Amino acid sequence: MKRIFLSNISAKATVYVMVLLAAAVLAAYSAALHTMNEEVRESIIRRAESLGRSIASASGYHLILNDLLALDNMVFKVKAANPDITSISVIGAGGEVIVHSDPAKTGRRLADTAAARPEADPGDGTVLYGAGREAGRVLAVESPISFLEKDLGRVRLELDWSVLYNARAQARRRILPLFAAILALGFVSSMLLSRRVTRPVRELASGVEEMKRGGRTKPLRVYSMDELGRLTASFNEMTALITEQKEKLGSYARELEEAYVSTVRILAAAIEARDRYTLGHSTRVAELAVTLAREAGLPREEVETTEIACLFHDVGKIRIPDAILHKRGRLDPEEFREMKRHAEYGAELLSKAPSLYKYIPAVRHHHEWYDGSGYPDGLSRDRIPKVAAIISLADAFDAMTSDRPYRRALSREEALDIIARNSGRQFHPELTAVFLRLMKKRKASMSQAERTA
Numbered sequence: 001m002k003r004i005f006l007s008n009i010s011a012k013a014t015v016y017v018m019v020l021l022a023a024a025v026l027a028a029y030s031a032a033l034h035t036m037n038e039e040v041r042e043s044i045i046r047r048a049e050s051l052g053r054s055i056a057s058a059s060g061y062h063l064i065l066n067d068l069l070a071l072d073n074m075v076f077k078v079k080a081a082n083p084d085i086t087s088i089s090v091i092g093a094g095g096e097v098i099v100h101s102d103p104a105k106t107g108r109r110l111a112d113t114a115a116a117r118p119e120a121d122p123g124d125g126t127v128l129y130g131a132g133r134e135a136g137r138v139l140a141v142e143s144p145i146s147f148l149e150k151d152l153g154r155v156r157l158e159l160d161w162s163v164l165y166n167a168r169a170q171a172r173r174r175i176l177p178l179f180a181a182i183l184a185l186g187f188v189s190s191m192l193l194s195r196r197v198t199r200p201v202r203e204l205a206s207g208v209e210e211m212k213r214g215g216r217t218k219p220l221r222v223y224s225m226d227e228l229g230r231l232t233a234s235f236n237e238m239t240a241l242i243t244e245q246k247e248k249l250g251s252y253a254r255e256l257e258e259a260y261v262s263t264v265r266i267l268a269a270a271i272e273a274r275d276r277y278t279l280g281h282s283t284r285v286a287e288l289a290v291t292l293a294r295e296a297g298l299p300r301e302e303v304e305t306t307e308i309a310c311l312f313h314d315v316g317k318i319r320i321p322d323a324i325l326h327k328r329g330r331l332d333p334e335e336f337r338e339m340k341r342h343a344e345y346g347a348e349l350l351s352k353a354p355s356l357y358k359y360i361p362a363v364r365h366h367h368e369w370y371d372g373s374g375y376p377d378g379l380s381r382d383r384i385p386k387v388a389a390i391i392s393l394a395d396a397f398d399a400m401t402s403d404r405p406y407r408r409a410l411s412r413e414e415a416l417d418i419i420a421r422n423s424g425r426q427f428h429p430e431l432t433a434v435f436l437r438l439m440k441k442r443k444a445s446m447s448q449a450e451r452t453a
Contacts (some may be wrong), residue, residue, distance in 0.1 A: 002074070004104050008128070013373075016445075018186070018187055018381065022183065025182055025183050025186065029175070029176075030179065033173055033315045034174065038143055044139065044159065045139065046149045046310065047117045047158065047281070047404050048139060048157055048159050049121040049141055049143070051085070051141075051157055052141040052142070052143035052156075052157050053143050053247045054142040054154050055074065055075070055078060055090075055143070055155045055157070056144060056145045056154065056155040058074055058089050059071055059074075059148060059152075059153075059155055060145045060147035060152055061141055061143050062074070063092075063145065063147070063153070064067045064152070064212075065151045066149050068098065068099060071090060071098070071099050072099045075089075075090065075099050076101065079101040083161055084156055084160055084371045085101075085158065085159050086158045086159065086160050086268075087100065087101050087156075087157070088100070088101045088103060088156070088157050088158075088312055089101070089105070089155070089156045090145070090153065090155055091142075091154050091156055092152070092153040092154070093151055093152060094107050094153075096108070096109055097109075098153070099408075104204075111203045112318070130239070136274045136354075138160065139159045140156060140157070140159075140160070141156070141158075141159070142155070142156045143155050143157075143159045144199070149368065154204075164449045169360050171426070185429075192350065204359065209441075210414075219236045219239075219240075222345060237328055281398055281399070281402065281436075282310060282311050282312075282313065282314060283311070284394050284398045285310045285313065285391065285394045285398050286307050286310035286311055287397075288394040288397065288398065289306050289307070289390050289391050289393075289394035290303055290310075291389050291432065292390050292393065292394060292431070292435055292438060293306045293387070293439075295434050295438050296386075296390070296430075296431060296434050298386070298390075302387060305358060305362070305385050305387055305389070306358065306362070306390055308359055309359045309362035309363055309366075309387055309388075309391060310391055310394070312346065312350065312356075312359050312363050312443045313346065313362065313363050313366050313395065314342065314346065315345075315346045315349055315350070315363070316341070316342035316343060316344065316345030316346030316347070316348070316349060316363070317342045317345075317346075318345075318349075319339075319342070319345045320338065320339060320341075320342055320345075324338055325339075326338055340367070340375050342375070343363065343365070343366065343367050343375065343438075344376050346363040346364070347360045347363050348363035349364060361385040361387070361388060362385055362387040362388045362391055364376065364377075364388075364393050365377065365379055365384055365385055365388040366388045366391040366395060367392065368388060368389075368392070369425065369426045369427075370379075370384070370389075370424060370425060370426060370427055370428050370429070371424070371426070373423050374426070386428075386431075389427070389428040389431055390431060391429060392426075392427060393419065393427055393428075393432065393435050395437075396419065396426075396427070397416075397419060397439075398400075400414070400415040400418065401415050412439075412443075416436060416439055419432060419435065419436070420432065421435060
């Protein structure tokens with residue numbers, strides 16, 4: 001989630017910069033093309049006007065001398081020197097074509113060749129046809145021929161506008177790679193810039209994630225002293241304060257937990273003190289059950305729950321009358337029913353304090369049997385809480401190996417044999433296997449210690 005969030009920030013910044021950059025580059029590209037088109041167009045028009053005036057100036061002299069051969073030779077040379085000029089014609093005052101670059105058109109009237117309407121007039125007598133931006137592919141320039149203020153006609157040049165299109169294509173081919181390079185450079189720069197700009201944000205996000213996981217965060221690096229830099233510095237101060245307070249609270253919590261466990265132990269000892277036969281029973285059951293829980297692979301939290309639940313597992317006996325609790329013989333059915341209610345009484349007592357709720361399932365169900373014939377609710381198999389099933393094994397073993405008013409304690413081997421025979425009936429089979437293996441290891445350790453001693 002964190003990586004996605006950070007990537008989105010960087011990506012958004014990059015996309016935002018790239019959109020602006022792309023828009024700027026496209027605008028610059030369009031403006032450059034437009035400017036170049038206008039420059040080329042104006043250059044072509046100026047060149048055509050200049051050629052028209054030059055030919056008109058020379059044509060006046062040749063017309064006065066009626067030297068049509070020289071005039072035709074001049075037109076031929078100018079046409080040959082300028083391939084983009086499609087035609088050159090010298091038109092007399094009466095409108096007839098005197099000289100034309102295409103000899104077949106010599107002698108025709110102006111009406112056969114002239115454009116219908118001029119589109120531009122530079123103001124010196126030169127007239128332009130097809131000079132508009134929406135015009136066709138031919139530009140016509142007509143320059144007046146005069147000699148000694150006498151109107152002798154005009155010179156008409158026609159140029160192919162394709163030179164403009166060719167120049168535009170060449171310009172596009174030249175500047176397109178340049179703008180593409182600018183765009184690519186801008187993309188890389190925007191990525192680097194966005195990463196640099198969002199780096200303090202990524203640093204802060206990393207620190208927040210580490211704090212959420214409960215880890216101790218090292219001070220974040222301050223990249224600048226702008227608003228983000230000051231925010232990072234403030235975050236470092238806040239983290240240091242929170243870490244300090246957290247350590248203090250953790251210390252207080254450990255002390256409180258130790259005091260709480262000690263109180264529970266005292267309470268369990270006070271309950272067991274009512275009966276000398278059960279004195280120390282809860283402590284022994286807790287020690288054995290905790291070892292079994294660890295051997296069975298329970299998480300640390302469940303192991304701690306197991307220990308406290310063991311100390312509470314017989315707390316309900318505080319409501320059992322002494323006549324039943326201290327009776328030397330076997331209990332009659334009514335007394336036995338009352339004795340069995342100690343599990344319910346214990347759960348009821350724990351329900352008075354919300355902080356003890358998590359121990360209620362283990363206390364209420366530590367006398368349930370795997371086959372469902374236990375009490376108080378007749379739970380079976382995996383419906384029995386695992387902590388309760390562990391306490392059931394430890395409780396049964398300690399009870400069988402301890403003296404009771406109505407019988408002597410069984411030997412360790414006898415108790416283990418009874419537990420093995422009741423696996424799958426009274427006790428959870430998998431936990432029973434772990435318990436038997438654990439007791440075997442304990443016996444081996446004790447034997448080794450005795451031999452060493």
